Amino acid sequence: MRVFSAAWRDTPLAHFRVPLYLALLLVLVEAGFEWRAHERGYTTLFFGQHETASRRNPDFPFRSLPVPAERRPGSLRIWLSSASHAEDNYQPVDKIFPTRLCALLEQSGQACDMLNASRAGVGIADNTQELRREAGHWRPDIAVLYQAKIDIDELSKTSFGPPAPKGEIAEPLPHQRALAHLRQVFEATTLYAHLTQQLKTRMMQARVLQPALPVQAEAEYAARVRRFIATSREQGIRPVLTTFAVRYGTRDAEQFSGELERSLLQYNPYLSKAGWLRSIARCNEILREIAEEEKVQLIDLAGPVSGQAALFRDFSHFSVAGHERMAELLAAGLKSPPSLSARKEAAR
Amino acid sequence: MNFNTLEFALFFPLVLVLLSGVFHRERARDLLLLVVSYLFYMAWYWEYAGLLVLSTLIDYSLGLHMQKSSDPRKRKALLTTSLVLNLGILGLFKYYNFFADMASGTLGFFGWELDFLRHELLLPVGISFYTFQSLSYTIDVYRRELPAEKSLTKFALFVVFFPQLVAGPIVRAVDFLPQLHKKLRVTKALFLQGLTLVFLGLCKKIFLADTLASLGVDAVFDDPAAYSSADLLLALYGYAFQIYCDFSGYSDIAIGAAAMMGFWLPPNFNRPYLAQNLREFWTRWHISLSTWLKDYLYISLGGNRGTRFATARNLMLTMLLGGLWHGAAINFLLWGAVHGLFLMFSRGQTRRPDEDAPWRVWGRRLLTFHLVCFTWLLFRIHGWEDFLSYAGGLAEFSGGSVLHPLYYGLLALAFVLHATPKDRLAHWWDHRWIKAPAPVQAGAYAVLILAFIGFSLDTPSFIYFQF
Numbered sequence: 001m002r003v004f005s006a007a008w009r010d011t012p013l014a015h016f017r018v019p020l021y022l023a024l025l026l027v028l029v030e031a032g033f034e035w036r037a038h039e040r041g042y043t044t045l046f047f048g049q050h051e052t053a054s055r056r057n058p059d060f061p062f063r064s065l066p067v068p069a070e071r072r073p074g075s076l077r078i079w080l081s082s083a084s085h086a087e088d089n090y091q092p093v094d095k096i097f098p099t100r101l102c103a104l105l106e107q108s109g110q111a112c113d114m115l116n117a118s119r120a121g122v123g124i125a126d127n128t129q130e131l132r133r134e135a136g137h138w139r140p141d142i143a144v145l146y147q148a149k150i151d152i153d154e155l156s157k158t159s160f161g162p163p164a165p166k167g168e169i170a171e172p173l174p175h176q177r178a179l180a181h182l183r184q185v186f187e188a189t190t191l192y193a194h195l196t197q198q199l200k201t202r203m204m205q206a207r208v209l210q211p212a213l214p215v216q217a218e219a220e221y222a223a224r225v226r227r228f229i230a231t232s233r234e235q236g237i238r239p240v241l242t243t244f245a246v247r248y249g250t251r252d253a254e255q256f257s258g259e260l261e262r263s264l265l266q267y268n269p270y271l272s273k274a275g276w277l278r279s280i281a282r283c284n285e286i287l288r289e290i291a292e293e294e295k296v297q298l299i300d301l302a303g304p305v306s307g308q309a310a311l312f313r314d315f316s317h318f319s320v321a322g323h324e325r326m327a328e329l330l331a332a333g334l335k336s337p338p339s340l341s342a343r344k345e346a347a348r
Numbered sequence: 349m350n351f352n353t354l355e356f357a358l359f360f361p362l363v364l365v366l367l368s369g370v371f372h373r374e375r376a377r378d379l380l381l382l383v384v385s386y387l388f389y390m391a392w393y394w395e396y397a398g399l400l401v402l403s404t405l406i407d408y409s410l411g412l413h414m415q416k417s418s419d420p421r422k423r424k425a426l427l428t429t430s431l432v433l434n435l436g437i438l439g440l441f442k443y444y445n446f447f448a449d450m451a452s453g454t455l456g457f458f459g460w461e462l463d464f465l466r467h468e469l470l471l472p473v474g475i476s477f478y479t480f481q482s483l484s485y486t487i488d489v490y491r492r493e494l495p496a497e498k499s500l501t502k503f504a505l506f507v508v509f510f511p512q513l514v515a516g517p518i519v520r521a522v523d524f525l526p527q528l529h530k531k532l533r534v535t536k537a538l539f540l541q542g543l544t545l546v547f548l549g550l551c552k553k554i555f556l557a558d559t560l561a562s563l564g565v566d567a568v569f570d571d572p573a574a575y576s577s578a579d580l581l582l583a584l585y586g587y588a589f590q591i592y593c594d595f596s597g598y599s600d601i602a603i604g605a606a607a608m609m610g611f612w613l614p615p616n617f618n619r620p621y622l623a624q625n626l627r628e629f630w631t632r633w634h635i636s637l638s639t640w641l642k643d644y645l646y647i648s649l650g651g652n653r654g655t656r657f658a659t660a661r662n663l664m665l666t667m668l669l670g671g672l673w674h675g676a677a678i679n680f681l682l683w684g685a686v687h688g689l690f691l692m693f694s695r696g697q698t699r700r701p702d703e704d705a706p707w708r709v710w711g712r713r714l715l716t717f718h719l720v721c722f723t724w725l726l727f728r729i730h731g732w733e734d735f736l737s738y739a740g741g742l743a744e745f746s747g748g749s750v751l752h753p754l755y756y757g758l759l760a761l762a763f764v765l766h767a768t769p770k771d772r773l774a775h776w777w778d779h780r781w782i783k784a785p786a787p788v789q790a791g792a793y794a795v796l797i798l799a800f801i802g803f804s805l806d807t808p809s810f811i812y813f814q815f
Contacts, residue, residue, distance in 0.1 A: 008368060010371070010532075010533040010534055010535065011367070011368035011371040011372075011534060012364040012365075012367060012368050012371070012534050012539060012608055012609060012610075013364065013365055013368030013369075014368070014534070014536075015534065015536045015539035015540065016364075016365075017786040018540065018543065018786045018789045018790050018793070019361060019543070019790075020790075021786050021787050021789075021790030021791075022790040022793050022794055022797075024790075025787075025790055025791060025794040026794055026797065029794065029798075173394075175391075179355050182354065182355075182358065183354055186354050191798065191801070192801060195798060195801045195802040196801075196802070198802070199799070199801075199802025199803065200802050200803070200804070203559065203562070203563075203754075203802070203803060205752075206563050206752035206754040206755065207562060207563050207564075207567070207752070208563070208564060208567035208568070208750060208751065208752075
């Protein structure tokens with residue numbers, strides 16, 4: 001024993017008590033937070049996965065009631081491209097607006113199949129790719145696009161964030177992959193989630209935030225929408241655009257709560273509250289202009305839904321009542337003549 | 349691998365554990381530190397480790413030959429070879445495109461297309477630091493102020509020792525190599541002082557430097573025309589403290605990490621913004637570079653031994669090269685030139701006694717601080733138009749501020765931390781903090797780590813990495 005202690009004397013390891021206590025404390029605090037989060041139904045690093053409704057069947061990769069690949073005669077097959085707003089894993093599948101939309105159409109005598117291809121964190125570019133990849137197999141009649149927020153996040157990052165690295169990105173080396181994995185584990189801790197939500201976003205609120213997206217970003221948004229339309233038409237699908245609804249109207253920046261602002265800053269640390277409302281309004285204007293130019297049906301959801309706090313559970317995600325209202329408005333829009341003759345138009 | 353990353357938080361404790369296993373076996377210890385230092389460096393671009401090896405081998409062999417030779421001409425030739433090769437590598441990677449652009453710009457005026465001269469060369473991290481460090485060795489051996497190092501491992505470790513490899517302090521061989529020949533000892537006090545310094549450096553970097561940049565400095569410098577004169581001035585003060593906290597934070601972490609391994613590195617900062625004139629500023633700011641420039645460049649040029657004109661010329665040349673050391677751009681050259689000019693005019697001024705009336709002392713400090721801030725403007729901007737826009741905005745004297753109150757608070761905190769005498773802090777560490785029970789210290793560090801994570805808005809790199 002004495003030989004052992006003599007070997008370590010005056011070495012850094014002989015004084016490791018503070019770092020060891022430090023590591024132990026951090027692990028204990030993480031475990032405590034994880035237990036609390038686990039009890040509330042969240043997936044955590046130590047206590048395992050929480051079953052969410054986001055699990056999709058590889059044979060039916062949509063968040064909607066199962067539909068056979070073979071078409072039912074006379075049914076209207078709707079492809080919906082959106083993000084978490086229409087995927088909404090916090091609500092049962094039969095309560096979200098894509099499912100409710102088909103239920104309402106069925107009630108009015110229009111057979112309907114819903115292919116809800118919406119995915120959390122996905123923007124128009126990914127929606128378009130998925131449509132191109134899958135549409136041949138599922139053969140929808142119409143493709144509805146409900147997108148703005150994720151694209152605003154992406155475009156804010158490219159407009160205001162650090163420049164992307166130049167040239168080709170090299171294949172990561174094994175040690176870089178290992179480090180990236182470690183970082184992922186670190187970012188999956190509950191402590192990290194709490195600290196970014198509670199502290200980082202508060203710091204971001206103190207930043208000088210941007211009042212609007214630059215013109216180039218708006219042009220890129222328009223280009224993405226046009227690519228979605230072009231892809232739909234290439235596949236023989238009739239595109240339908242919708243304006244994007246949020247909790248506050250254009251002039252409601254004063255009512256924008258700090259908590260909601262922080263939840264937005266977590267994913268987009270660049271835009272101010274007014275910047276958000278202005279950007280959403282600009283995206284909706286762009287959608288209207290494109291619909292006019294491209295002769296595409298546009299269903300206005302922002303007009304009747306935006307600014308009605310009871311229809312939202314946060315800035316852009318819907319409450320149960322909000323899902324129902326969205327479904328009603330979409331059903332009313334799609335029941336108008338162009339949607340019922342969708343197949344004919346697509347065939348033409 | 350940045351000090352403010354998860355990677356380093358895992359790497360460094362592992363190094364400490366491995367080092368402890370071979371701590372009392374000199375060769376194994378040196379070899380281990382050499383290997384981990386290369387791994388640390390290669391985490392950026394492994395390709396550039398070759399340059400480090402080349403620089404090491406050149407100066408190692410030239411040093412040995414210089415030691416053996418008694419022929420002054422041969423010794424001078426060997427020193428010249430070292431200077432040409434080291435500065436040649438530095439020049440190629442750091443300054444080639446700068447001069448190629450200047451040449452193609454100038455000759456383009458006469459219709460000659462010289463765009464083919466430009467090549468995309470990535471600047472190897474820390475090249476200015478390790479080149480100067482390595483050069484200090486050959487110059488010291490040439491001056492017979494230091495015997496040549498016989499062990500290649502020890503010499504290579506001196507060049508590549510990871511805590512100070514990429515952003516200093518620039519350690520002299522005469523300070524570092526003797527430590528490698530002694531039995532190292534890490535006392536509890538030294539280890540905990542080192543740990544405290546590491547955390548102090550991280551606090552400076554994450555809480556102050558990065559947050560000041562994120563809350564105002566970056567936005568204002570990116571679009572100066574959009575802000576009032578008051579905000580432009582506050583952003584300039586903010587940048588002065590950002591660069592201080594960033595760089596002195598790095599130095600603190602480097603010195604602290606080295607101390608935890610039993611090594612001593614020289615201090616690099618001493619409350620620079622309390623200097624009463626620019627000469628004093630340069631004895632307090634980036635001390636390892638300013639003393640390097642003084643000892644190896646200014647004195648080699650003749651120092652102040654000649655006429656007044658010769659002294660002024662030597663000063664100006666030293667500061668111009670000091671400016672260029674920071675980067676291959678006109679603004680760094682101008683920054684050096686303005687410092688050189690101010691230093692020329694302030695020659696003859698000696699440090700006034702601190703017993704002077706406080707208002708005089710603080711008046712001089714305030715004036716010097718504003719002169720330094722003005723030069724930071726040259727340092728930070730990216731072009732002549734930006735400079736004019738910023739300076740023009742300042743001259744408008746418009747009021748009103750869009751900066752958050754937290755920004756003012758951090759600016760004040762940065763000033764207080766900067767102005768606190770080191771010995772007072774050290775006294776507190778030695779007599780209070782490191783004697784606190786281990787769980788108490790660990791608890792405080794845990795709170796800091798959690799705050800670091802919460803405050804890390806963009807995890808930017810250290811400013812001086814680009815030099």
